[in-house]
Amino acid sequence: MRGIEIRNITKDYGSTRALDNVSVNIEYGRIYGLLGRNGAGKSTLVNIISNRIFATEGQVLIDGEPAKENDKALSKLFTMSESNLLPQDMKVGQAIELTKEFYPDMNTECAYELAKEFGLDLKKKLQSLSTGYTTIVKDILGLTCNADYVIFDEPVLGLDANHRELFYKKLIERYSDYGGTFIVSTHLIDECASLIERAIIIDSGKLLMDSDTEDILAGAYTVTGAAAAVASYAEGKEIIGSDSVGGLKSVYIKGQPENVPAGLEVSKASLQNIFIRLTNTDEENNA
Amino acid sequence: MELRFDSDKPIFQQLAEWISDNIIRGAFAEGSQIPSTTEISVTYKVNPATALKAVNILVDKGVIYKKRGLGMFVAEGACEKLMHERQEEFYGSYIKTMLEEAEKLGLTKQQLIEMIERG
Numbered sequence: 001m002r003g004i005e006i007r008n009i010t011k012d013y014g015s016t017r018a019l020d021n022v023s024v025n026i027e028y029g030r031i032y033g034l035l036g037r038n039g040a041g042k043s044t045l046v047n048i049i050s051n052r053i054f055a056t057e058g059q060v061l062i063d064g065e066p067a068k069e070n071d072k073a074l075s076k077l078f079t080m081s082e083s084n085l086l087p088q089d090m091k092v093g094q095a096i097e098l099t100k101e102f103y104p105d106m107n108t109e110c111a112y113e114l115a116k117e118f119g120l121d122l123k124k125k126l127q128s129l130s131t132g133y134t135t136i137v138k139d140i141l142g143l144t145c146n147a148d149y150v151i152f153d154e155p156v157l158g159l160d161a162n163h164r165e166l167f168y169k170k171l172i173e174r175y176s177d178y179g180g181t182f183i184v185s186t187h188l189i190d191e192c193a194s195l196i197e198r199a200i201i202i203d204s205g206k207l208l209m210d211s212d213t214e215d216i217l218a219g220a221y222t223v224t225g226a227a228a229a230v231a232s233y234a235e236g237k238e239i240i241g242s243d244s245v246g247g248l249k250s251v252y253i254k255g256q257p258e259n260v261p262a263g264l265e266v267s268k269a270s271l272q273n274i275f276i277r278l279t280n281t282d283e284e285n286n287a
Numbered sequence: 288m289e290l291r292f293d294s295d296k297p298i299f300q301q302l303a304e305w306i307s308d309n310i311i312r313g314a315f316a317e318g319s320q321i322p323s324t325t326e327i328s329v330t331y332k333v334n335p336a337t338a339l340k341a342v343n344i345l346v347d348k349g350v351i352y353k354k355r356g357l358g359m360f361v362a363e364g365a366c367e368k369l370m371h372e373r374q375e376e377f378y379g380s381y382i383k384t385m386l387e388e389a390e391k392l393g394l395t396k397q398q399l400i401e402m403i404e405r406g
Binding site for chain 2: 165169196214217267
């Protein structure tokens with residue numbers, strides 16, 4: 001099978017279980033969102049896929065081959081991780097050339113063009129870059145390396161609004177022109193909701209959801225109105241969460257609206273709202 | 288260019304409506320080429336599969352057609368077709384909603400008619 005198969009991955013740090021029996025298939029040729037709160041296990045999963053840390057149990061296959069200690073399989077994967085693996089006294093231009101050594105299909109010309117568009121100085125040393133530009137360097141490497149599987153880990157960290165927009169547009173351009181598989185791990189869900197075809201949601205180390213974004217959105221709705229009327233409508237339905245302001249109440253419900261009484265307003269829930277309700281703790285939901 | 292997606296409808300549907308609006312307004316004239324799915328997805332930051340889905344709705348309706356290797360074009364008669372379709376929808380999407388809102392506000396039939404005439 002072409003794709004990344006994550007099979008029953010469990011990762012323990014001492015007595016803490018960071019990932020608990022996570023299984024997901026990532027198909028070649030799509031844009032995925034890897035969504036989770038801080039500490040949910042996103043980075044742990046990304047690090048296991050890219051062989052930076054080892055799973056306690058389970059296995060990752062890239063195009064059917066075990067990824068662990070397998071250079072051939074791992075050469076198909078580029079991970080833009082938060083940890084800085086490049087020598088910090090290296091200049092930006094050198095970092096681009098060095099990456100080309102590991103990813104022979106990399107389009108360095110395009111990388112230099114992107115650097116210009118982002119206003120990135122190629123002669124600067126990596127260690128002297130701001131948080132935003134440190135992210136941009138890694139984004140550019142990910143966008144131009146032409147690996148079959150590219151994982152962006154918080155790709156807009158420290159970027160201003162203009163650069164965030166530019167990054168999203170370049171990502172779609174690359175994807176449209178060359179295909180490939182992109183996994184965007186982020187907690188800025190609203191910004192990338194329209195971009196991702198499929199969402200993988202991780203919460204407290206467990207896989208909470210793995211569905212097409214469109215299906216997630218079509219599978220939930222919000223009902224708003226007078227608290228008592230909303231509560232009586234919602235009774236017996238699968239409630240994801242709720243909000244209230246004064247006597248006004250909104251309830252997020254799974255499924256499709258049916259026979260909603262007059263006076264109640266039905267609307268679709270955004271991906272971000274569904275995500276928040278699904279991953280809130282009980283205390284947060286009642287706050 | 289700005290297109291604000293509201294969350295009430297799937298994005299592909301909103302994109303299809305955006306293209307239709309532009310055909311009705313004459314911005315995309317009959318016989319002329321419309322933006323490619325790549326251009327649409329880059330401009331509005333949507334997944335190319337979503338843009339393709341929007342375009343395919345309009346292809347199925349016979350409003351636009353694809354020319355292999357050249358792109359997508361607005362079909363002859365597309366504007367009339369879309370106008371007719373919108374007129375059909377007008378009752379459900381505007382009149383019915385207006386009457387419901389009017390009832391909520393306690394407006395009489397006479398008051399409503401006067402407002403419509405006032406324009």
